[in-house]
Amino acid sequence: MESERAVIVKVLFFAQSKELAGTREAIIQLPQRISYKELLNIITETYNLQSLKNNILLAKNEEVCEQSIDLEIKHEDIIAVIPPLSGG
Amino acid sequence: MDHLKLTEDKLSVESISELVGDSSCGAISVFIGTTRDNFEGKKVVKLEYEAYEAMALKAFKDICNEIRSKWPAVHGIAIYHRLGAVACREASLVVAVSSAHRGPALAAAAHCVDRLKASAPVWKREHYAGDHAPLWKENPECSPPPPPHRSPCPSPPHSPDDTTDRNLVQINVSNEELQQRIQNFIERKRAQVDLSNIVDFIPGHCETETQDADTCARVRTQFVKRSDSKGHLKIRKVHNEWGPQLSRGAGGAGREAGGAGREAGGAGREEGGALPGGVAERLRAAEEFLSVAPVGRDVYRRLKQVEDRIAELQAISPEYAHFWKLKSEPAEASPEAAECAFSADDIARKIEQLERQAAAASPTSLTSLTSPT
Numbered sequence: 172m173e174s175e176r177a178v179i180v181k182v183l184f185f186a187q188s189k190e191l192a193g194t195r196e197a198i199i200q201l202p203q204r205i206s207y208k209e210l211l212n213i214i215t216e217t218y219n220l221q222s223l224k225n226n227i228l229l230a231k232n233e234e235v236c237e238q239s240i241d242l243e244i245k246h247e248d249i250i251a252v253i254p255p256l257s258g259g
Numbered sequence: 260m261d262h263l264k265l266t267e268d269k270l271s272v273e274s275i276s277e278l279v280g281d282s283s284c285g286a287i288s289v290f291i292g293t294t295r296d297n298f299e300g301k302k303v304v305k306l307e308y309e310a311y312e313a314m315a316l317k318a319f320k321d322i323c324n325e326i327r328s329k330w331p332a333v334h335g336i337a338i339y340h341r342l343g344a345v346a347c348r349e350a351s352l353v354v355a356v357s358s359a360h361r362g363p364a365l366a367a368a369a370h371c372v373d374r375l376k377a378s379a380p381v382w383k384r385e386h387y388a389g390d391h392a393p394l395w396k397e398n399p400e401c402s403p404p405p406p407p408h409r410s411p412c413p414s415p416p417h418s419p420d421d422t423t424d425r426n427l428v429q430i431n432v433s434n435e436e437l438q439q440r441i442q443n444f445i446e447r448k449r450a451q452v453d454l455s456n457i458v459d460f461i462p463g464h465c466e467t468e469t470q471d472a473d474t475c476a477r478v479r480t481q482f483v484k485r486s487d488s489k490g491h492l493k494i495r496k497v498h499n500e501w502g503p504q505l506s507r508g509a510g511g512a513g514r515e516a517g518g519a520g521r522e523a524g525g526a527g528r529e530e531g532g533a534l535p536g537g538v539a540e541r542l543r544a545a546e547e548f549l550s551v552a553p554v555g556r557d558v559y560r561r562l563k564q565v566e567d568r569i570a571e572l573q574a575i576s577p578e579y580a581h582f583w584k585l586k587s588e589p590a591e592a593s594p595e596a597a598e599c600a601f602s603a604d605d606i607a608r609k610i611e612q613l614e615r616q617a618a619a620a621s622p623t624s625l626t627s628l629t630s631p632t
Binding site for chain 1: 319375398400
């Protein structure tokens with residue numbers, strides 16, 4: 172809001188988050204620099220994921236995001252919403 | 260050598276263990292994860308796996324690297340994971356690790372499975388017999404970000420149906436539908452308020468004059484095109500046919516008659532206490548309004564003229580009343596009065612002036628700015 176939303180990225184949803192969001196993937200506009208918390212807020216609010224907010228991780232380009240530092244977002248980055256894992 | 264794969268095909272334990280086998284290895288440790296047919300008393304009919312494939316393969320690779328740095332003796336590692344629908348009792352995961360001796364192979368295989376459950380972005384959903392909803396599972400190993408109220412394994416916190424009495428639920432629709440209904444309600448209410456505002460402030464729009472008393476508006480507007488004016492507001496005038504200002508008149512008749520009588524009679528009378536109360540009040544109000552000096556004789560004619568003039572000005576352009584009022588009393592305009600009667604031009608000029616001052620970076624006192632035209 173205060174910073175301009177400059178880059179366009181793809182967001183991927185899996186498992187529970189995919190069902191709540193109602194889609195496998197979406198396109199969203201984000202500022203180039205954003206804190207993990209802001210990004211989490213934007214994504215959970217935009218895609219109906221409030222109920223999972225405390226349980227999901229966000230990954231950028233297949234790497235789980237560091238939560239303590241600001242994220243640099245580039246054009247065509249891929250953000251993934253990772254709900255609690257249950258592989259194996 | 261690392262063999263990593265996510266596949267929809269059935270897993271063959273034998274061919275996978277073959278991948279890691281080597282003539283130099285005396286041990287192949289194989290872990291087979293299979294699917295259970297029950298969960299909390301519910302019968303599981305089918306499981307479904309889903310993965311963020313690119314990231315999962317990366318995670319597998321990271322695990323392999325970790326194993327190799329921890330147990331350099333490990334020779335081959337294979338991690339095969341099923342995707343899509345998997346029937347009960349089938350293998351969903353096969354991990355095979357080979358090494359020269361059994362120790363590293365056994366330890367590495369166990370470690371591999373533990374790490375995989377905690378870090379690989381793969382999800383499992385169980386479908387149950389009967390009408391139990393399918394459930395996304397959660398590995399206890401996986402560590403989410405600081406969980407304030409994390410429910411243990413399976414219970415998604417977003418299904419109020421379990422706790423709410425069905426009899427208390429009046430509306431049973433999807434979230435989207437519910438939002439839409441709320442939005443529609445808000446829009447309809449807004450339209451109602453808008454309509455009643457219009458009715459209140461523009462009488463005659465859709466009601467008759469007899470209903471005027473029903474509205475709460477203090478101000479009424481009506482747009483009436485006039486040929487001799489740019490202002491289109493309609494003025495309502497009040498005609499008092501009976502009132503205190505008429506009751507003490509000479510003849511007790513009309514205003515003109517009363518005025519004439521008084522003119523003829525009291526030549527030397529000033530307006531002081533001699534005038535009837537209502538007349539004195541009207542005159543004072545009118546003189547104040549036009550800022551003319553108190554008058555003596557001839558009061559009634561002049562009063563009539565003054566009132567006619569006010570009525571005319573108001574009728575021609577009522578919306579500019581405060582401007583011609585100001586012009587008529589420039590001499591005695593107090594600073595406060597001037598301040599609250601700036602025209603748009605004055606303000607524009609003032610802003611410009613302030614901007615120029617700011618540009619020159621020389622702050623000036625505000626008193627120089629409060630000069631009316």
